[in-house]
Amino acid sequence: MIATAIEQRASDLYVLPVKAGLQIRLRCVTGVVTWQTVTRTVGEQLIAYFKFHANMTVSERRRPQVGALTWHKPYPVELRFSTVGDYAHQESLVIRLIYAYQQTQNAYLVPQQAGVLQQLAQQRGLMLFSGPTGAGKTTTMYTTAQKLAATAVVLAIEDPVEIKEPQFIQLQVNEAAGMAYDTLIKVGLRHRPDAFIIGEIRDAVTAQAAVRAALSGHLVLSTVHAKSAAGTVNRLLDLGVDATQLQQVLTAACYQRLIPRIQQGPAVLLDILTESDLWQETTTVSERWRHALETAAQSGHITAKTAASFQTG
Secondary structure, eight states, rough: OOOHHHHTTTSSEEEEETTTEOOOEETTEEEEEEEEEEEEEHHHHHHHHHHHHHOOTOOOOOSSSSEEEESSSSOEEEEEEEEEHHHHHOEEEEEEEEOOHHHHOOOOOSTHHHHHHHHHHHTTTEEEEEEEESSSSHHHHHHHTTTTTTSEOOOOEEESSSSOTTSSSEEOBBBBGGGGGHHHHHHHHTTSSSSESSSSSSSHHHHHHHHHHHHHTOOOOEEESSSHHHHHHHHHHHHOHHHHHHHHHHEEEEEEEEEEOOSSSSSEEEEEEEGGGGGGSSSSSOOHHHHHHHHHHHHTTOOOOHHHHHTTT
């Protein structure tokens, strides 16, 4: 099951109760697909097996639990487990697959976009990335920052650390121990890094801390929940960031998706907004995004159906 998920580059694996037993589904770049349906007995044994190896309580089937382990075949993949029981005492399991950095470095549907990101990173300030889960945002941030690491100190703060990068100082959020995002940003500033990677700006306190770090001359790369590049600006304003400060520090806002290609693996497409484009009153992707999809379809890299399905982001 895990081998199949890795072979198909799935980002998530689901074991969900259904009438016939338990259904195993894979979340791939094209969406969620059903792999197998197994009997309830086999499904429960499968969940118990993973819970045991992930240091979870096997006998606890109602309360939510989380766990983790490293899968080693055919190459190391970090697995993150989440279980919970429903009202009928039926347990479900979700496994997040986190691939090693060497296996996840993004290809770009528009190759020039990698260079654009590097040029923007040289300007310092705040670079924001948005897009659905599994779109490769963390990989894009790491790739951008890694090219700076030879001559700069990069400090990453994540919840949890998804990609192990020996060139970075990597800190992991642990709110139970008083190590929230904003606290770790303050700690990180004492290490005098040149660049921060902040896994996610999820609240007003973290947003303010990220902006302060950018105002002090650091490059800050982070993600926010938004459905377009322009929407990232509105998201930070909603979190209480001062508009004047945001205008001073915001270098770029990027929206990205993984686009399935015909003959190769999926490639990242970015909608990158800079300067005055950042403040346009729109919540949709730009015309450049749609043009890139049309060009890729005309050149035979993606199908016309794929281009149409990603037209609105």
